[in-house]
Amino acid sequence: MNVYKKEFKRMAYIFSNRLNKNFDVGGAVRQSDTASGASYQYQLTADRRRCFVLVLDTIHEVFTHCYFLFFCVICVNNISQMETKMETEIEKNMLSTYIEKRIEESLFIKMLENSETTDVSVYVQENLSKVTMKKWKTVLEQYTRDDQKTERKCSLSKIIKCVLESFQYNKINNFQKFFDKYMDLFGELLPQALQNYLQVNDEVKPHKSESFKTIEKSLKIYFISLLKAAAKEDKLQSLDFFSHLLEMLPFVESFSELHEPILCIVLAHWDVDSEFEILLEVEKCLIAILSNQKFNVDVESLFEGMLVKYTKCKELASQLSTDEDIESYFALMKNMKNFMVQYFLLQTDITYKIAFTHLLHMGKMIDEAHLQPAKHYQDIYNWAYISKLEIFSEIASKAQEPSTLRQLIDPVSQMIEKVIRLMPSVKFYPLRFHCIKMLINICKNAQVYFRIYPFLTEVLEKFDFNRTVKSPRWEPMSPWILLTRLQSPSRHEDVEDAFRDAVVNVIYELILEFAQSQSHCCYFPDAAIHVLHKLQIFLDRCETPLYTEKMKQLRDKIIENCQFIVENRSNVTLSLTDMHKILSWESHIKNSGTTLNAFANQRIKKGKNYLPL
Template sequence: MKMKKTKPARKKEETKKHVTKKRKQLKNVTTDEFFSQKFEDEMNDDTINKQDQDMYEDDARSSESDMDPIEHKKSLMRLKDTDPEFYRYLKENDKNLLEFNISDDDNDSSDDIKSSNELNTRHIPNSNLEVASDESDYEIDQDNEVKDKKKLTLQLLKTWQEEIQKDKSLKTIKCAVGAFHAALQTVAESADPESLQYKVEGGAVFNGVVQLCILYLPNAFKRYLKLSSETQFQAHKVKRFGKVKSILKSYLLDLIKILQSVTSTNILTVLLKHLHQMLPYTQSFSSLTKPLLKLLLRLWSTGEETVRVVSFLSILRIATSNRESVLETLFKAMYVKYVENSKFVSLTTLPGINFMRHSLIEIYLLDNDLAYNHAFLYIRQLAIHLRNAMTLKRKEHFQAVYNWQYINSLRFWSELINLSRNDSMLHSLLYPLVQIIIGTIKLIPTPQYYPLRFHCLQILIDISKETETFIPVLPFLLEILNSYDFNKKHKTVSMKPVPFICVLRMSKSQLQENGFKDNVIDSIYKLILENAAKDSHTVYFPDLYIPCIIQLKAFLKRCHIANYCRKMKQLLDKIEENRTFIETERSKTVMDLRNMSEIKNWENKIKVQGTSLLKFYESWIKIYQSQKLKLLTKNEDIADYSLPSIKKLKKGKENGEKSREESSEESDFDIRIKSNEGKLEKRSKPRNRKLRANKDIKEDIDLPTENTDIVRDIDSNDWD
């Protein structure tokens, strides 16, 4: 039989279990966390006494008030009476907590503090503390003064400007390059001010640093390296180059960075001109060539007009100096940029596309043999696109040919062959290129694509003129006169003519306008006249243009529109006049058709003498080019369409006007029209009164009748 434990024994055993439990908790709980946990545990214990409860409430309040040090010390000392075993445990495992000191100078142990009066003692500072001296303040000011030495001022820049023009050492150059780097880093996103040699603050100082480098650094580098003033030099072969190499490379890298971030056209132009001066130094650093060309190609293809020109001059200088390593990369990169930027052609983008094409030709002509390799591949690619469109006849394949990128590529390769040397290998690509252009014309021979046909025919005429190669152009022009009905009435009147300069395809609504027929006739007139003027001195002119004369006469019989007939009649007269002239000159001499040199000499004689057809074309083309220039500069006037003008009438200046205002309720605005007397008698009386009232008004506009065209014609008498 078990003996019942006495009350003291049970209490002792419960206390032992309690301490064991606390020891387990303390293994993973910090000292500060322990107090709050102990408070929560013992608040739920049924055997807790009131004295302990008051102690834990005090601890909780002390924790809420951020544990006041004196109260914290009191609570620790009370543990000795309320929970002796836990106090003993803390003394063994966390002695530092019990030896808590209120102040740093208090060296008494926690066991010696026995009363609350001792705990309330205030902290008294040590009398041996040192007072801050004036020397420490001087040291801080001295540091600030050292930092202020890095700060750039306009006065310092002015001093550098005077020194850099006279000093032949590297000291001022280093200062200028370091200041330029610091100025660039101030506007960079990831900049470390501590690593910079100088401190640039304010826009005036920034501009002063950039101006100092742009104006004086090129000559300073030349003076230090003892280079001549020639445009081409090799800096890396100079003895002193090793000392300036790192500085020069750092400056060129910073110059490329600032060019990448600048957007202002004026600033870009100034920096690009400075870069053009520094380009000879870039030959010494092959790693800079690729990022530099990438930047220049972007500006050449997308920048403003001045930026494009200066960028191209820099590209040309790099290409001529590093021809072997750079040319092949330039050929491919520049052609791709040209094709990418010629996708959309308008009056605003056309000048930029023309500039890119002409400048690209200049680069390709630097090496004809290397240009032949690229031309062969790209012309073959154009032929593959055309073959797919002709065989597969799908919409996507037609679109791959009938677009501006394809036409501009044909124009580029044709102009490159025209401008290349006669003995160049590029001339061997002339025949396949002409066949591609002719195939492009025949792909979709509908009126909708007449503008594209005219662009291709213009390319063929240019090739024939420059290379003196015969290309049959007339059949494609005369086919339009025979197949298209110019007599049918137009459904709508175009308020302004739609030029074919920036158009490849006409919409269905544009086909119904009278402006479409006008432009077609004008284009045929121009191309036949240009082609005839090109051949006007040749010995075969009378025989070649017999079919053209026959078909022009047939067109004049079919066509009932007076303006179109006048144009074609004028063209026919000029061709027949030249035909008669050549036949007369041929009859004067006897030539052996097998002797090509004799025929060539005779043709040159006629060409020097000049033909009436060529003179007419040269005078006509000047007016045409001026009109085209007005159109490209957006100064085209719509006066050619003779639209009626609306003018406000001034009251009280004409006698008949007063009676007109009293007899009718018309407004003060009136359209001034030249009256037709033959039709006035058939009109009703109110209509006659109105026209009689307008009799004294100046009549300056002719409205077209139904059967006449409203495009003005050029009188042949003006050119005689």
């Protein structure tokens, strides 16, 4: 707008000068001395000058309002275009490999349609006899063992092309069975044969080899056929496939259009449905892809995709019932979470930008929910929101001290506390335990302290543990179950009794875990005053012997550790300003071992712990 104002003023000034040439002060022509060479000059009268200025101001105001309206129309159009563009980008991201759990065949073929090769000179054998395939295998074996490779290089290129082109998408009915046979014949020999044929090493990449052009089209056919066949399967439970794909990744660098489909296939099998060995091999493929600068990976889209996969796995955990299934399932999820956290810790700047954007949006959501809890609590109390908090809390707490990610510890912890206080009812006790577990992990990883005891003792105060057992043969509920859901089970007599037992066990385990992590600190006796007081109140009020016996044991162990710290603390003089001496003393106590730490480790060896420490 400033540019248009300046232009308008310039034009008005020119117009004013032109009028000044036609009128003098009295309205008549004034002629100067012609001998001096001066020209005629005319000026406006004072009245005419004021009228002209008024006209100019009016015109300027009209033009300003018109330009403002025009500017508003442009803004509205730009906003609508931006919204349309954002919707298009969102749809593109949704279809771009990262977010879908299972890659649809039609989408995958669409991604590869530009990669098809239509060269009629490429020969594809339709019927391969066993004799021919064994002959190819023999040649590859001889080539991988023989040192005199130059003499056979010409014939070998034909064999490699035939082997690559024999893997055809439209001939495969059962990919799992076909690939197992293919691996027996060529799978283990092909990567080594390609590496020797192209003379690949640390300095020479496959696409820079002089011989790469001779097999480029055949190699492209092979990868397209391999990816299409893999995409047709719902879930590949083949360790050989991902091992073979990992060995063949260096040869895909020159095919930039195949980078996204390969990441798509690998990420689709980054799931707890896969076996543990397959999951590890998938993660090796992900590491190889993400660490290769030739693969253009959108880190933000990758984070969204991994987060969606992790959230879906969290939701599926609620369908499990037995302790063994839940424990093995949690082991896979822990492996997935650690992989995400460790990768994004390497991308500090990008991860901080992603985390800051997400946390800002999540903070606005939690503030709106606190204004109207009954209306907006479902926006917060869901697996997507809780999973984000969990991942960001792990990333922030595991970052090293110089990293900017450490600055996220305070906002993440405050957000977790707000989530706990949003709906502090019995219905959402399982979600409370999830949030408390996050805070405990932050304290353990980042060596910081939060007041976690009040969130646990509040349950002991408000929940009624004085039950009257009408059906003594209810099925016990494992505390593991509470970690697979966000809400308490439906209100039923048997279920309520089992849920009450599970709540007591979870509180016991969480108090013990947090106390164990702080048992070596010099402030432990002072920090434990609150929880000891609340445990004593619970013991006085509760009339259920099973619960009182359990909590009494916990109280006694905490008191014993307090006495241990007080005795060791009395032998030295610790100044609050001398942090180096305090940390050195705490490190010595931790290495020597505390009574509470010994008790917790003994329970783990006996298998009596319910929650993963």
